[in-house]
Amino acid sequence: MISFSLNGEQVSTDVSPDTPLLWVVREHFALTGPKFGCGMGLCGACTMHFNGTAVRTCVLPVAAVANSEVTTIEGVGTPEDLHVVQQAWIKNNVPQCGYCQSGQIMSAISLLKTNPNPSDKEIDDAMSGNICRCGTYPRIKQAIHDAAGAMQTGVVLFDPKKELELEPTEQGELA
Ligand code: FES
Numbered sequence: 001m002i003s004f005s006l007n008g009e010q011v012s013t014d015v016s017p018d019t020p021l022l023w024v025v026r027e028h029f030a031l032t033g034p035k036f037g038c039g040m041g042l043c044g045a046c047t048m049h050f051n052g053t054a055v056r057t058c059v060l061p062v063a064a065v066a067n068s069e070v071t072t073i074e075g076v077g078t079p080e081d082l083h084v085v086q087q088a089w090i091k092n093n094v095p096q097c098g099y100c101q102s103g104q105i106m107s108a109i110s111l112l113k114t115n116p117n118p119s120d121k122e123i124d125d126a127m128s129g130n131i132c133r134c135g136t137y138p139r140i141k142q143a144i145h146d147a148a149g150a151m152q153t154g155v156v157l158f159d160p161k162k163e164l165e166l167e168p169t170e171q172g173e174l175a
């Protein structure tokens with residue numbers, strides 16, 4: 001039996017120890033934010049945090065995270081209380097198809113933890129393992145800069161509560 005913390009909750013699994021963490025999280029714990037892309041550690045779609053650091057979970061055996069902390073995109077924020085990086089993603093309309101985006105956000109959060117004000121080159125270097133087939137890279141870079149600024153100033157980039165206050169005036173329109 002392998003036990004670990006998943007988004008702050010203690011969980012256990014009796015799968016084979018070499019089962020990739022991505023499979024365990026998606027199939028056994030029904031958290032489908034992290035995606036399967038290449039299965040070879042090359043695209044970043046499966047990125048989660050392992051003790052706070054971004055890792056590729058399609059090639060990480062679940063045994064490696066025993067007694068450790070794993071965080072998925074589901075544990076980063078809530079629709080009512082978004083992480084500042086998620087706010088920046090919305091402000092910049094980053095996603096296109098969305099498939100790569102949970103991995104992109106997990107890598108961006110990990111980057112900002114160790115480098116709170118990254119340059120363009122530092123962003124490129126840190127995010128180079130996260131592939132986006134829709135080519136959202138310019139918006140990802142801007143969102144990371146915006147999140148870095150907001151973390152320093154405390155500015156709220158997107159407040160879902162304010163959005164929810166908007167009343168529909170006519171069908172399909174918001175005040
Ligand atoms: S699915 Fe894990 S890096 Fe591509």
Ligand code: FES
Binds near residue numbers: 095097131132133134
């Ligand atoms: S938004 Fe489509 S792959 Fe990145």
